[in-house]
Amino acid sequence: MPGEKGAILATLKDLSRHLGLSVTQISRALNGHSDVNEATREKVLAAARQMRYQPNLSARKLATGRSGTVGLVIPAPSHAAGNPLFVQMVSGLSSNFSRLDVRFLLHIAEEHEDPVDVHRKLVDSAALDGFVVADLHVNDPCVQFLQRREIPFVVHGRTGEVVDYPYFDIDxxxxxxxxxxxxxxxxxxxxxxxxxxxxxxxxxxxxxxxxxxxxxxxxxxxxxxxxxxxxxxxxxxxxxxxxxxxxxxxxxxxxxxxxxxxxxxxxxxxxxxxxxxxxxxxxxxxxxxxxxxxxxxxxxxxxxxxxLQDSWEPMARLLVGALDGQAVDKLQIIGEMRFVERSSTGPVQAG
Amino acid sequence: MPGEKGAILATLKDLSRHLGLSVTQISRALNGHSDVNEATREKVLAAARQMRYQPNLSARKLATGRSGTVGLVIPAPSHAAGNPLFVQMVSGLSSNFSRLDVRFLLHIAEEHEDPVDVHRKLVDSAALDGFVVADLHVNDPCVQFLQRREIPFVVHGRTGEVVDYPYFDIDxxxxxxxxxxxxxxxxxxxxxxxxxxxxxxxxxxxxxxxxxxxxxxxxxxxxxxxxxxxxxxxxxxxxxxxxxxxxxxxxxxxxxxxxxxxxxxxxxxxxxxxxxxxxxxxxxxxxxxxxxxxxxxxxxxxxxxxxLQDSWEPMARLLVGALDGQAVDKLQIIGEMRFVERSSTGPVQAG
DNA sequence: GCGATTTTCCGAAGCGTTTCGGAAATCTGC
DNA sequence: GCAGATTTCCGAAACGCTTCGGAAAATCGC
The missing domain is CATH 3.40.50.2300 (Response regulator)
Structure with missing residues (x-):
């Protein structure tokens, strides 16, 4: 494994030195900006691949304000029962987010913690860009908080028939x-x-x-x-x-x-x-x-x-849509429902 | 909720302006360095609390190289069966890490992804400081990779009787x-x-x-x-x-x-x-x-x-120990085991 | 071949934090 | 009050990235 242990992570500066281009131009090439020659862009991409360049997300967060990480906060009791839904949701969300190149952070809140405080701390420490909110309450305080702070989020369910935030729900x-x-x-x-x-x-x-x-x-x-x-x-x-x-x-x-x-x-x-x-x-x-x-x-x-299985893909998609600033009305999906009549129902008995 | 929406997050500079101290000194006061007067430290702490200061972890990561986040990578198939151990492990780790003020990131790897690549990407993008490795294989490639790159980790189990990395295991x-x-x-x-x-x-x-x-x-x-x-x-x-x-x-x-x-x-x-x-x-x-x-x-x-329940607290403790650079031999714990004789065993029958 | 576009590139500043080296202020002992 | 030690503070640089404004180079019309 040559170069694996010593050669830590390549930075833009490394690429810049290597290619004789400015850091600016490397950055713009990698991020698909328009003002970069196709030939040089390809050279940059090749070098980046070869040197195994991975952008430093913390640095990017500092520069752009976005960390590329979203989270889900779950109160401890809800899964205590070994809830199978919990597993399905977490793994469904995690894999769909990673497919969209977004990291997914799971936070299990302690019994005594206020869920709103947990969300607050997570955004204020610049750890998370957005949230998934599940197991929604009727007047959910987390939703209210996130709306007030204008933090992107998507909910599984909704608090009313007509709301002004992104959600995936069934009817x-x-x-x-x-x-x-x-x-x-x-x-x-x-x-x-x-x-x-x-x-x-x-x-x-x-x-x-x-x-x-x-x-x-x-x-x-x-x-x-x-x-x-x-x-x-x-x-x-x-x-x-x-x-x-x-x-x-x-x-x-x-x-x-x-x-x-x-x-x-x-x-x-x-x-x-x-x-x-x-x-x-x-x-x-x-x-x-x-x-x-x-x-x-x-x-x-x-x-x-x-x-239920089919809701995690849209959920992930909706949240990144929200992060990208898409209009809320494009980010509300009602899942399909089918009525299947089988043999557990019949006319009421006399008497 | 006054000041909740407009007043985004307070930074060190804000505190500095507010208190008439240098940014340096605020930082040192908050981080408990020795060369700061007790009186001013208290003033700083009070102001930080009042202005709801939360350190920007991305900035800190950039300056110190540590993000305060650890992760666990799980291959998709392992939990597919609705494995109850999975739930227990994830929630146990998550809550114990958050108790130590460390964020816990769960990554469910896709079927086709190489677990080593997943780990590599996660560290190279500066997202994670360390890892929990569970469901250990005999010659685990992830462990080998993490050792080669000198990335802190703790494993649940171990690959042999005598190894040179932190672990929690039973005998x-x-x-x-x-x-x-x-x-x-x-x-x-x-x-x-x-x-x-x-x-x-x-x-x-x-x-x-x-x-x-x-x-x-x-x-x-x-x-x-x-x-x-x-x-x-x-x-x-x-x-x-x-x-x-x-x-x-x-x-x-x-x-x-x-x-x-x-x-x-x-x-x-x-x-x-x-x-x-x-x-x-x-x-x-x-x-x-x-x-x-x-x-x-x-x-x-x-x-x-x-x-099994009792292993998550030590696991979390060991990993932060490893992050803090403690000696490996202090970071190896063998859990207690009790033999309980009940009535399912008896002498072998003749014949 | 010359000015005017258009394309391609670059320097510098800034994001919020930590830290190094040294400066200023305060405290010693006399 | 003064040299020296100690306590308390600060400026500047650095981490890796993006972006703004403008500069250089290539292309165009004629």
Whole structure:
């Protein structure tokens, strides 16, 4: 490995000396400026490759104000449960950013740290150019802070139907509306909704979709049938048991916020010896997580589906768009959602 | 929030103007140098706090050569399985580094990328000061590269018994030796070992411990009884079935590389209607993962235990030690291991 | 072949920090 | 009060990069 250990990193000055050109011109050649001769540009590029030149990002940051690094701040508790979504998100974002030649920094905030302070420190120390914000709250303080400081960011989800920042989101309102009206069309009136974590914005949007679809069918919203919680199998199981305990007001159909909740509902109904869709209909939104596969459940589950997996590429793209100063309205994407009717839904039973 | 939006970040020059001191002196006051009056130091610190001064890390990097950021490079496939260890490691490292005021950068390498190139690019672009290396191979090329370039790093595990770089490791040789000799002492001669991933250094160390302990008891090593593979429940199950299929050479005892493998062994023996420890003894090394709990298994599992959880704090500490230029021999830690005898082991059956 | 463009190049300044060498101020002991 | 030691401070340079304004060289029209 000749030259590997001693020859530290080549700088512009080295290239300049080597080629007999000014540092300025080298810089402009490398960065694709227009006022440099094609012949010399190629010479420069060749030399840069040969000398393994890598621009010093700290120096560039100092000169331009941009570090080429973005970050994601996650509060410690959220992944404590070994959340599989966490892994998927982090690796999806990391690889998509590196494909765009942007470094990705993950910061796990301690329990006691204020997330806003963490963001502040990260930008003030000139470490990060922009942020990904996930697991959005209804009035998210981090979003408010980043907006106030005019720091580029992209969110996964959004805090309302119409907002003025870049985001990638699925139509959560539409998801809930679609699933609910599928059930009302089958005659269901008592439709339980095991939604997501209270206070999250996707959850609030889905609540609105659910209520509107019910109203459309002339059904009054019954708060007792709407439950919030972690989207885990165990939660689906427990809440289903609870809801079925009350004979007076038993739901005839369930909507699950995701496939894990649906799995719990299936388990609970099985334990109660209730058949799907004979006794109870079940629908869910499916993020297409590796497991469970909703098509392979018994019976196959009727779902709206939108691959969570597909959101990381747009997320990365949107953030670099924001860094490049593109207009916000070009940086808002609503992911596609498909309704897939399978055999977990049927007309409501008489009685 | 007055002054939040307009007043961008305060610099040393701002403080200098504000206090009527030179930039030099401010810098030295903040960094705890000796040649600054206590009274003025306090004035400086107060002003810095009040103006929310945050040092510009890029500028500092340029001046000192250190960025205050370390990284971990993970090849994409390793976590694809939703590996729970991955989550634990990343969050453990991230929070421990941030506690030491060091930023932690996670880089997920693409399938096609050479891990060495990734490391090279990261240091040459002046992004990172040092690295954590995990999931170590026997002759790890990343370790070799980092050593050649004299870049600080700390590894989780080690490539041999005696090495000249910082590491945190458990005594893998000792673990295997202890478990094996516990079984030989009970009279077992045909002891199967479901080890870890082939080519990993912990795996090789355990193989040596196993072989030496066998030799000590006068037992010849039988390659057929030694299996490598992912440490997953399903692997434990499959390999156990395979090993028990051959009536001529059935093992009377099993050693599992971790608790997940042990779980698979339990399941397989149960399916084969074999009792533990009546028919077969089982021992394992337990990293004290959240699940499964080896004490709660039926029967409770005899293990060597060492909490993986406890390795991230030392890892972080060791790497900053290496960054600070501490001597390598002060930066090598072997984690404590406890032998816990429970009821999954018994004397070998006659016949 | 001469002035006017156009193309290609360069010097110098600046980003925010640290550090080297030395200067100014304060404190000794007498 | 004065030489010398000590404490406290400062100016300037440097890290590697980008960019502004202008200079040099090539090209053009005629």
């Amino acid at each position: 959560n309102y539409g998801v809930a509306y679609r699933l609910t009206s599928h059930l009302t069309a089958l005659g269901h009136r008592r439709i339980a909704f095991l939604n997501g974590v209270d206070g999250r914005s996707y959850c609030a949007a889905r609540t609105r979709g659910y209520i509107d679809a019910l109203a459309q069918a002339g059904v009054r919203f019954d708060p007792n049938l709407h439950r919030n919680g972690q989207m885990r199998e165990s939660v689906g199981l427990v809440e289903t048991i609870r809801l079925m305990e009350n004979p007076a007001n038993r739901p005839t159909a369930f909507i699950a916020g995701n496939s894990l909740l649906a799995k719990g509902i299936y388990d609970a109904l099985d334990a109660l010896s209730l058949s799907i869709p004979g006794d109870v209909s079940v629908v869910a939104h499916d993020d297409l997580l590796p497991a469970p596969e909703t098509a392979a459940m018994h019976p196959p589950l009727t779902v709206t589906e939108a691959a | 893998n040789y000792g673990v295997a030796y202890r478990l094996t000799s516990h079984l030989t002492a009970l009279g077992h001669r045909r002891i199967a070992f479901l080890n870890g991933v082939d080519g990993r250094s912990y795996c090789a160390a355990r193989t040596r411990g196993y072989i030496d302990a066998l030799a000590q008891a006068g037992v010849r090593f039988d390659p057929n009884l030694h299996r490598n593979g992912q440490m997953r429940e399903s692997v434990g199950l499959v390999e156990t079935i395979r090993l028990m299929e051959n009536p001529a050479n059935r093992p009377t005892a099993f050693i599992a590389g971790n608790s997940l493998l042990a779980k698979g062994i339990y399941d397989a023996l149960d399916a084969l209607s074999l009792s533990i420890p009546g028919d077969v003894s089982v021992v394992a090394h337990d990293d004290l993962l959240p699940a499964p709990e080896t004490a709660a298994m039926h029967p409770p599992l005899t293990v060597t235990e060492a909490a």
